[in-house]
């Protein structure tokens with residue numbers, strides 16, 4: 157409503173004394189007695205309508221107080237009062253959290269909710285949410301069970317058997333050779349790091365390279381998490397170079413852990429050097445101190461197979477005998493928000509019995525989504541996982557879709573071009589890895605690029621695009637093909 161009044165404030169109309177105008181405002185009670193408002197109350201509920209009417213009247217009072225309304229403007233506003241209440245109601249009673257179309261080409265966009273889930277994960281959430289489940293119930297024994305068994309078997313298959321060689325699949329074989337790699341699930345990777353540090357190093361020292369004291373978006377800073385965990389940070393090396401001997405020189409009887417943190421969102425180039433994982437593993441073994449890697453993204457699939465290098469895989473670390481790795485469920489893994497801790501069965505058992513684990517545990521819906529996602533990995537059905545599917549799309553396939561989409565847009569004022577560009581993994585993964593793509597570049601007569609982008613955000617569903625050098629860029633890599641029609645409709649509509 158505000159915008160319909162603002163056009164009045166610069167007309168130079170002499171404004172009546174505010175007190176007179178205030179007197180013309182109806183009371184909430186008056187408004188509630190209007191027949192049209194009573195009808196609203198019948199469908200939306202009395203209290204919601206009272207709230208909406210209060211808000212609309214309060215807004216009018218504010219506008220009068222700040223001299224924005226004269227007699228005529230107020231009369232006009234009052235004639236639209238019922239409409240205003242209805243708009244307010246609709247806004248108050250609709251979802252604030254809504255789906256959007258991600259046309260940025262950033263596959264793991266933290267602001268846009270990171271990984272979209274696999275269909276099977278959504279279905280498994282639905283069935284688990286709608287009914288009771290055996291979350292903590294052992295169906296065979298009829299007794300209390302553990303919630304982590306549901307994903308544990310899959311992690312064992314995906315990690316333990318991979319690390320310790322295939323073939324350890326039968327229950328009999330598992331009894332003879334207990335798994336050396338276990339996994340537990342907490343709320344997110346920040347929680348995973350906190351739990352691991354607290355369990356292994358509370359009251360003791362943790363050695364970290366100065367080049368890895370990172371901040372990940374959303375105020376996750378290694379030194380702060382370290383302080384909260386009760387462990388003492390022992391920085392070694394320099395920003396650009398840290399040697400194995402730097403770690404070794406800092407080891408004392410108080411040292412509990414060597415920590416390596418993946419530089420998820422930046423790179424250091426030039427005169428640089430860091431200890432290799434192999435050297436650190438050897439040092440850790442020699443001194444009897446565990447080595448932990450915070451991988452951040454932690455891919456379960458070998459991304460080198462799709463041309464993405466430099467992103468450490470969970471299996472790479474475990475195969476190199478790193479004791480503990482922490483990684484996110486909703487980054488490259490492509491599952492729900494979760495923090496995963498994999499590694500030494502003995503250390504994981506200690507984390508499981510830490511009371512912090514109880515505070516950081518995840519609910520049944522996360523287990524359901526994670527189980528379905530891991531099952532897709534176990535079946536090697538990587539295309540079932542949207543983030544992996546997006547990463548594997550070829551530039552040519554994206555280009556063809558972009559051309560087809562451009563041909564359908566019916567907006568004479570819009571200039572559409574399909575050009576070369578790059579998609580980004582995002583979510584603190586492989587900062588320098590980009591995937592070649594084809595972009596839909598838009599300009600519109602009479603609209604600046606940022607205005608065009610704002611209109612796209614205002615469409616239903618909102619479309620989020622990149623703006624670059626006076627153009628709006630849409631990358632269909634992150635748009636599901638089912639959404640192409642919505643993009644065509646939005647483009648045709650907003651510039652009509």
Ligand SMILES: *Cc1c(COP(=O)(O)O)cnc(C)c1O
Nearest residue numbers: 344345346372420451452484584
């Ligand atoms: C993303 C990231 C985190 C935080 O993970 P969340 O799942 O967002 O809590 C921690 N460490 C690294 C290295 C990361 O990349």
